[in-house]
Amino acid sequence: MSCFEIISNDSFARTGLLNTAHGKVMTPFFMPVATKGAVKNINNFQLQELGFDCIISNAFISYLKPGLSVIDNAGGLHKFMSWDKSLFTDSGGFQLILDQFIHNISNKGVTFKNPFDKSIELVSPEKAVLIQNSLGSDVAMCLDHQPLFGKSRTDYLDSAIRTIEWAKRCKEAHYSNENKINKNQLLFSIAQGGIHKDIRQKCALALHKIGFDAVALGGFGIGEAQKDMYSIIRSVKKVLPENNFTYIMGIGSPLELINAVSNGADCFDSNYPMRMARHGKIFTSNGSIDIGKTKFKSDFNPLDNNCNCFVCKNYSRSYLHHLFKTYEQNAHIFLTYHNLFFISGLFKNIRISINENNFNNFKKNFVLNYGGKK
Ligand SMILES: [Zn+2]
Structure with missing residues (x-):
């Protein structure tokens, strides 16, 4: 079988x-x-x-x-x-x-x-x-x-x-x-x-x-x-x-x-999502961002406005930028959680869209919003 x-x-x-x-x-x-x-x-x-x-x-x-x-x-x-x-x-x-x-x-x-x-x-x-x-x-x-x-x-x-x-x-x-x-x-x-x-x-x-x-x-x-x-x-x-x-x-x-x-x-x-998180590369619905960049120093938005993970519900880009820049271990923990939440959510949506015969539409929108970046 x-x-x-x-x-x-x-x-x-x-x-x-x-x-x-x-x-x-x-x-x-x-x-x-x-x-x-x-x-x-x-x-x-x-x-x-x-x-x-x-x-x-x-x-x-x-x-x-x-x-x-x-x-x-x-x-x-x-x-x-x-x-x-x-x-x-x-x-x-x-x-x-x-x-x-x-x-x-x-x-x-x-x-x-x-x-x-x-x-x-x-x-x-x-x-x-x-x-x-x-x-x-x-x-x-x-x-x-x-x-x-x-x-x-x-x-x-x-x-x-x-x-x-x-x-x-x-x-x-x-x-x-x-x-x-x-x-x-x-x-x-x-x-x-x-x-x-x-x-x-x-x-x-x-x-x-x-x-x-x-x-x-x-x-x-x-x-x-x-x-x-x-x-x-x-x-x-x-x-x-x-x-x-x-x-x-x-x-x-x-x-x-x-x-x-x-x-x-x-x-x-x-190991890509976890490795990227350790390097500050964060997946968001509008493409990846580099949380180590200075432009996030005073950005009090969540990593991704469309994300419901506990990191996005509780912490700002500014705080996570600070943890990341000061080599605080929690930065890796929080960023890894968010990246894996993103990947898990992506696959849940992929499966739903295939079962509903709507995958190509879902993919088109996802790629459009995510941009050309990896
Ligand atoms: Zn999140």
Whole structure:
């Protein structure tokens, strides 16, 4: 049985339900990233209050610290984090391409330098899956090979071929007897291929034929043009069944999100809203503002006149500008809350408008008011 059921279509946009062991999640949805087991500057109870029914944590980071035995003793990652809703884990493929970790990539897997004890270790596709099995997340992601942006076509082709081979091994490990812990865990693969349509399509189709609960798209949000991303989403969807749950990894700006939804995307994850908040970049219904700018020093309006979050109800731009400029930690807490309230509200409205067959109108007005800025 498919883990994903489509409820309503409006042009290419659609609403649906993702079924996980910890509940159903209405799509399209956005997952805040809890890299180290927490979303920065906001707690899990606030996330639930904001309407986030699903978050994503990083398996590789959890494996390094605090380590699998601590999380196992806690009763799994859900209990350790005190999160009883749906939870994805990323295999770590994205982290492993970062210079601070990477040592070598071969067909065997990724060899990395442990930043804590400087030891050299191999993460094989099998190991990436077994780590996630042990953590007990609802959705595990295959180890993929993601080249950095701007590499040659040959590099993208090689990485797509390697990603397919690794995905086969991930699936074998996932269904092996070694995985006794979480038989309800879904396994998604990740199509690579950069902005090369033919490579992306071949990779996605090969992964689909191997058989996964969904084929996601990785390798975005690292420098490609937005229009190329949307065109890749559309071309990959052409070769996959309509009910393939379309998870676009690594994007999180309001305009990218709404445009990706209009091209048929169902799910996203990114640290963008939280990272922007820490840099004072605030989403508002009239576009983003930079709260650190001097012009807000004596501006006693809320961040966004159209926002009902507790920050906008209680604090002025002037006060938040002051907290931000004086490095007061509450600035990050308040600004993160507002940005996530904005994203959560955006998705609620997106889902309503699709169900009412009014998505294109909603999107047109949103984009018009938000302006061309990210
Ligand atoms: Zn607000």
